Amino acid sequence: MIRLDRVSKRYPDGTVAVQELTLEVGRGELVVLVGPSGCGKTTTMKMVNRLVEPTGGRIVVDGVDVTDADPVALRRGIGYVIQNVGLFPHRTIEENIAVVPELVGWPRKRRHERARELMELVGLDPAVHGKRYPHELSGGQRQRVGVARALAVDPPVLLMDEPFSAVDPVVRSQLQDEFLRLQDDVRKTILFVTHDIEEAVRLGDRIAVFKQGGRLEQFDTPAAILGAPATDFVADFVGADRGLKRLSVTAITSADLEHPPVVKADDDLAAAGAALGDERWAVVLDGDGGLAGWVGHDMLTGAGKVRDHARRMEAWVELDDSLKVAFAEMLQWNAGWIAVLDDDDRYVGVLTPATLHAALRRSVEAEAKDVARAEVVLETVQNA
Ligand SMILES: Nc1ncnc2c1ncn2[C@@H]1O[C@H](COP(=O)(O)OP(=O)(O)OP(=O)(O)O)[C@@H](O)[C@H]1O
Structure with a gap:
């Protein structure tokens, strides 16, 4: 033009x-x-x-x-x-x-x-x-x-x-x-x-x-x-x-996300407790795959449904939001993780400070090597 x-x-x-x-x-x-x-x-x-x-x-x-x-x-x-x-x-x-x-x-x-x-x-x-x-x-x-x-x-x-x-x-x-x-x-x-x-x-x-x-x-x-x-x-x-x-110029992609255990709001507490195994907490979803909150392992005792014990999740972002938006949300809510939703408000995974940092590093390497971000394997203390 x-x-x-x-x-x-x-x-x-x-x-x-x-x-x-x-x-x-x-x-x-x-x-x-x-x-x-x-x-x-x-x-x-x-x-x-x-x-x-x-x-x-x-x-x-x-x-x-x-x-x-x-x-x-x-x-x-x-x-x-x-x-x-x-x-x-x-x-x-x-x-x-x-x-x-x-x-x-x-x-x-x-x-x-x-x-x-x-x-x-x-x-x-x-x-x-x-x-x-x-x-x-x-x-x-x-x-x-x-x-x-x-x-x-x-x-x-x-x-x-x-x-x-x-x-x-x-x-x-x-x-x-x-x-x-x-x-x-x-x-x-x-x-x-x-x-x-x-x-x-x-x-x-x-x-x-x-x-x-x-x-x-x-x-x-x-x-x-x-x-x-x-x-x-x-x-x-x-x-x-x-x-x-x-x-601020790096978008969240689904390849960046972590996937903690997921339970349904309608699940019985005992079944949800079993699904968690040794994990300390799980994401709670409603019947449509939307985010209903989270539960900790220690909240899953007694009778009833998960929904009766779940906590509301305040911090969430959308795929394609920037990593800066995600980081700002984490700080705002003092959250160790935040949920990531797709265009239809369905839950797709979570970001933590560690995955956010890894996403940023991968995006830099992907750019330098001209490959997709998901293909980048980061050098870490474990695999160095
Ligand atoms: N009419 C002019 N006659 C002679 N030199 C000029 C004239 N207009 C601009 N210059 C010179 O050309 C150079 C580039 O100027 P220009 O205004 O394009 O820079 P700029 O990057 O837009 O700067 P700024 O951010 O300060 O506006 C400067 O050295 C300036 O002094």
């Missing part, structure tokens, strides 16, 4: 901002450009909508060489969101969102409806915010307007230059969550610039790490960049805590 082929930019004063950059963003993909200040991220982005002209190479957007395109028409087909939004101070929020629809001649009613629809999409109330002016909104709300405005004529491509950097960390995190939900819906092809590796890891399908002088150091998935940095520069840039960061 967006292809940069050996693109370079040398500014008239001789500064080389970008050097022979080759990069491709697939349709519906979100690629994050990340790197230290002055490494050429913004220059790269601005060459895509021709706010900056490349001095070498080719840029193709949706099959069209951008150097052949009329810059004004090109920019209308590419949404652009920048850090301080650049809203018109004397126009209402609704008018600001409808700027491009107005330029391309949409009738008033259609503009009005589109602006309202977009406000709802980005979490603003059209009745409350539509008639306000930019200075009457919070920083986070203004950023939402910036996103809504960029989406106004439904362009297939979005360029976003540090769109969430001007707000505090709490609002930023909220905007990132909302933005991910929105992208799930609209599936735009997005080039996103940030200097914040946490943001890159959270949002990117793939991340391009730049070094000063506009050189591309690594272009890969967040998991690969964190798990196997290609150079010392990348390792340094992603930080010594990259193992921890990796928790």
Whole structure:
């Protein structure tokens, strides 16, 4: 969808901002450009909508060489969101969102409806915010307007230059969550610039790490960049805590799970006690395979059914949740294990701190060896 082929930019004063950059963003993909200040991220982005002209190479957007395109028409087909939004101070929020629809001649009613629809999409109330002016909104709300405005004529491509950097960390995190939900819906092809590796890891399908002088150091998935940095520069840039960061981009798979004994809520206590053998506790399931709780061996004495003695299980996650979510749940509930459920809320196994750690190690090795995670045999104290 967006292809940069050996693109370079040398500014008239001789500064080389970008050097022979080759990069491709697939349709519906979100690629994050990340790197230290002055490494050429913004220059790269601005060459895509021709706010900056490349001095070498080719840029193709949706099959069209951008150097052949009329810059004004090109920019209308590419949404652009920048850090301080650049809203018109004397126009209402609704008018600001409808700027491009107005330029391309949409009738008033259609503009009005589109602006309202977009406000709802980005979490603003059209009745409350539509008639306000930019200075009457919070920083986070203004950023939402910036996103809504960029989406106004439904362009297939979005360029976003540090769109969430001007707000505090709490609002930023909220905007990132909302933005991910929105992208799930609209599936735009997005080039996103940030200097914040946490943001890159959270949002990117793939991340391009730049070094000063506009050189591309690594272009890969967040998991690969964190798990196997290609150079010392990348390792340094992603930080010594990259193992921890990796928790958030590694999903739980069924191969990671442990399988303690399972008893049914309807079982007689005595039968359940026998099923446990020497194990200290068991997972309790209801008739549909859903999680009903847990029981300890010492709770299985006397008459009655398991359900009368089972404890509720508060800590559970879903397959495909990240290991970070699982770890956070364990800490939150002070739990030594948590249940893992599938899409239909059926129990599939448990995670413990040890299996969680093993899953993380296996995912790193799987990435390095390019094999499935389930195939990795970890070296342990026992088998070393
Ligand atoms: N118009 C210009 N003329 C000359 N040099 C420029 C111009 N614009 C940018 N540069 C230089 O090009 C290099 C790359 O700048 P660019 O803005 O692309 O970096 P960046 O990675 O986006 O940085 P930041 O994260 O600080 O925004 C820098 O050395 C910058 O000083």
